[in-house]
Amino acid sequence: MDSMLEQVKNFGVIPVVVINDAKDAKFLAQALCNGGLPCAEITFRTEAAVEALKIMSREFPQMLLGAGTVLTKTQVDKAIEAGAKFIVSPGFDSEIVDYCLEKNIPVFPGCITPSEVIQAVKRGLKVVKFFPAESAGGLDMIKAMSAPYTDLEFMPTGGIHAKNLENYLSFSKIAACGGSWMVKSELIESGRFDQIEQLTKEAKALVNKIRK
Numbered sequence: 001m002d003s004m005l006e007q008v009k010n011f012g013v014i015p016v017v018v019i020n021d022a023k024d025a026k027f028l029a030q031a032l033c034n035g036g037l038p039c040a041e042i043t044f045r046t047e048a049a050v051e052a053l054k055i056m057s058r059e060f061p062q063m064l065l066g067a068g069t070v071l072t073k074t075q076v077d078k079a080i081e082a083g084a085k086f087i088v089s090p091g092f093d094s095e096i097v098d099y100c101l102e103k104n105i106p107v108f109p110g111c112i113t114p115s116e117v118i119q120a121v122k123r124g125l126k127v128v129k130f131f132p133a134e135s136a137g138g139l140d141m142i143k144a145m146s147a148p149y150t151d152l153e154f155m156p157t158g159g160i161h162a163k164n165l166e167n168y169l170s171f172s173k174i175a176a177c178g179g180s181w182m183v184k185s186e187l188i189e190s191g192r193f194d195q196i197e198q199l200t201k202e203a204k205a206l207v208n209k210i211r212k
């Protein structure tokens, strides 16, 4: 778990992907690798997600790949089988979190209230998702909520982009930010992988500037 967390922190940004056609998976993976962020959260919001995860984990073993929008135990199983190294869910579902802990796969449940954070801390989690970040109060809310939990770190996602990334990453309790701005579905579907690579490079350059 700890080395996986180190990787997440080093990336600083985790691209959050909604993929509609698994045939795009390897081009997407290549663009992310070329752009300097060999990692992704593939959301289980589409039929193609499992197959895309399988292709990416098989053909790009150097990537850190996880599954997002995981809402059921069956999806946890499918994600692990497809090569996911971490599980993300938009909210705190104790059944999913406990199942992931049983299966020994790192899990980042969404926590936007102190009551949810308590549940995560009780289970020994070191990093939680903060989703939807901008709508749920942004960095001010994270700062206020994190004060009592000195060891807990956050992965804000939702409404984060190149213009507000720096603000989030400047706070020490942000492990990494999640975001779709460099991997928008429109870019994937129209085959603009060169643009995905360029936006990924720009995102990584911002991380490097802030965390030098």
Ligand SMILES: O=C[C@H](O)COP(=O)(O)O
Pocket (backbone or CB within 6 Å): 016, 157, 158, 159, 160, 178, 179, 180, 181
């Ligand atoms: O549902 C949203 C995704 O999880 C990421 O949010 P975003 O598209 O605002 O970056």
Ligand SMILES: CC(=O)C(=O)O
Pocket (backbone or CB within 6 Å): 016, 043, 068, 069, 070, 088, 089, 090, 129, 131, 157, 178
């Ligand atoms: C928001 C997010 O990361 C998820 O759907 O799991």
